[in-house]
Amino acid sequence: MKSTLALTAAAALTVGTAPAAQAEDLTLCWAAWDPANALVELSKDFEAQSGHDMGFEFVPWPNFADRMLNELNSGGQLCDLMIGDSQWIGGAAESGHYVKLNDFFAQEGIDMADFIPATVTGYSEWPKGTPNYWALPAFGDVVGWTYRKDWFERPELQAEFQEKHGRALDAPNTLEELKDIAEFFQGREIDGTTVYGAAIYTERGSEGITMGVTNALYNYGFEYDNPDNPYDLDGYINSAGAVAGLEFYKALYDCCTPPGSSNWYMGENIDAYKSGQVALQMNFAFIWPGVEADPNVGGGKSGYFPNPAGPGGHFAQLGGQGISVVAYSEKQDAALEYIKWFAQPEVQQKWWESGGYSALNAVVEDPGFASSQPYAQTFLDSMAIVKDFWAEPAYADLLLSMQDHVHNYVIAGSGTAQEALDALVEDWTIIFEDEGKL
C-alpha cells in the first residue's frame, strides 16, 4: 500500500509540473466490463492531478462494435478517448478516426519498446509491422482457460482419471488432453449436481465463435494467408490442419459442453463456471480477477492454464485493446494528457493491482509479478503465444463471414469442415478483391 501511495504521489508530481491547461470534460469510451470499472477508479487520480473531469461511455460487448463504430463512422464527438478493439486499428487508421501518436510519443518519451511486443503489434500498429502507432497498449488480454482445481484434486476423481487415461488429472498440455478432461466431467454428478465438461465460445451475433474456434485452428495449422505472399488464402485457411482444427472444435462442442450452450460468449461462460455447471471454461484473461474474488469458485478453488498446444503449434487468440485519441475530438490536448498520464510506470503498476492487465514490460517483468496473483504466470505464458484475427479495414466483413461459416458447421452441423473453410476462402477472396488487395 505504501509503495502504491508513493508511486501515486510521484505520478501526481509528474502531471502537476506540466503547464497548466484549461480544465476539460473528457469522455472515454470502452466496453462495459470489470476492467472498465477499475479504470473509472484509477482515473480519479488523473482527475485530481490534472483538473480535468473524466466521463465514461461503456457499452456491453455484444453491442460495443456496433455502437462505437457508428460513432466513429459518423464523425461523432461523443468520445475523446477510445479504447477500441484491436481489430479496428486498420479501419480507424485508414479512415482517419484515430490521431496518429508517433510525434506525441517521441515528444513525451513514450517508447513502444517498453511494452509487450505482441500488444504493440496487436493494438497500436497499422500497417502491422511498421512503426506507425495509433494507440497506446491499454489492456493486454488473451484467451485462456480456467478450471475447477478443487474438483481436479478430489482423490476419487484423480484415481478414476488415472485409471482411464494413464495420467494425472491436471491442467492439460494439449488440446486432445483438454478434450479428454472435458469428456471425463461431462454429465458427471458432483455434490449431487450434474456438471458438464467445458464452456466454450459459440456466440453467433458478434465475434464469439471466431474468438473461440481460432484457439483450435491456430494450433492445428491454420494460417491466415501465405507468409510469403500476403492475401494468398487457398491452402492456408483451408489446409488439412485447419480442417482438423475445426473438426476438433466441433467435436469438443458436441461431446463436452452444457446443453443449450449454442450461443455463449464471455458472460454466459462466466455464469456457467461460477454457478458450478462446468469443470473448464474458455475465456479471456480479464475474467480471472473476478474468478479469484468469487465466493463459489475463488480463493484457491480455481486454476488457470494457457490455451493448450495442438499438433500444428501453440498459440492463443489475442484479445485486449489500445487507447486512442479520437480525431473528431475538440479536446485532443487533454486526451493526450490522459494517455501521457496512463503510460507512466507507476500508473501502470496501479492498473495491474486494480484488476487491469498492464502491457508495460516494467510491470510484467517485475520479479514479483508472476507470484502477485494466481493467474499472473498464466497471463505471461499466454501473452507469449498470441495470434490475432485480421485487423484490416474490412475486418468486420471478414469476421462476419467467419462467424457464419463456423457457426453453420460447428453448431448447426451443416456440411463438412472442409466445405466451411473452402467457403470462407471464397468469401474472404471476394472481400480482398473488393478491397483492391487481390
Added chain:
Amino acid sequence: MVKSTITRAAHATPEPVAARVRGLSDRAIAWIFVAPTLFLLLAVNIFPLIWTIRLSFTNYRVNRPNRDIEWIGLRNYERILTDADVWQTMQATAHFLIWTIVLQVLIGFALAWLINSKFRSSNFWTTVIVLPMMLSPAVVGNFWTFLYQPQIGLFNHAVAFFTGVDPASFSMIGDVHLAPWAIVIADTWMWTPFVMLICLAGLRSIPASIYEAAECDRASKWRQFWTITVPMVLPFLMLAVLFRGIENFKMFDLVVQLTGGGPGNTTTLTSIDLKREAFERWRTGYASAYAVILFVTVFGLASIYVKALNKVKER
C-alpha cells in the same frame, strides 16, 4: 349579437397579418397549412427513400469515407438475388411469418370467442391475456432464452412432464430443427393477445339482432358461426393479419435476443441479415439494394392485400 369563434378570431388577428392573409386565395392558405407536414414527409420519408435507391446502385461504404464511390449499376441487386444465403433468410422469414400468423389468428380468435361469451371474471382474464404484448420484445426474447434453457427452463420441463423425455436432452434454441419453432412460439405468446383484441372488437360489433333473427329462423349455432360470425369478423381478422404480417416481416429484436439468428443461419430473418450488412459489414450500397428489394416486396404484397381487404369490406 353573439359573435362566432371565426369572427372573434378574425377580429383578434393583428391588422398587418390580417392584411397579408386577406390577399391570399383559399388554395394558398390551404398550402400554407399543409406545407409543414409535406416538408416533414419529404424530409423524413421521401428523401431517404430516394437517397437509398441512389445508393443501391453504388459500392458506397459508410465506414470508408476516403474511398471513391463507384456507380456499379445493378450489380448489388444481382448479387442479392443470386445469393443462396439471402434466399435462405427469405425462407426463414416466410416460415416465421406464415406460422406466426396462422397460430396467432387461430388462437387469438378462439380466445376472443371465449372472452366474448362474458363468463365471470372475463375482464380480469382479458387483462391477464394482454399482458405479454405490453412487454418489450427484447425483454420477451431475453426471458424466453431462460424458459428454453435445457437444464432450468420451464418450457423444457413442461415438455418433459407431458412426454417423459429428459429436459436436458433437447435445446430449443440450439437445434436447427427446433430453433425456427422456438421463435414462432415466443412471438405467438407475445402477439396473440393483439389478434385477440382485434377479433374481440369484431365480435362485439356484430348486432345481437342478427343472431336473434337467425335463432328465429332456427339456424344452428354452427351455421350461425359460419354465416354470421365469420363473415362479419373477417375484415377485422384480415386487418390483424395485415398488421402482424408487416410487423413480423421486419421482426428483429425478439429474434436477435432469443437466438441471435442461429444456430448457423437457421433463424436469421431478412431484417437481421439487412442490419448485419448495413451496420456490421458496412456494405451500405449493398444494404441499400437489399432494403429496396424488401421495401418493394412488402409494399407490393401489402397493396394486393389491402385491395382484397377492401373487397371483403364492400361485401
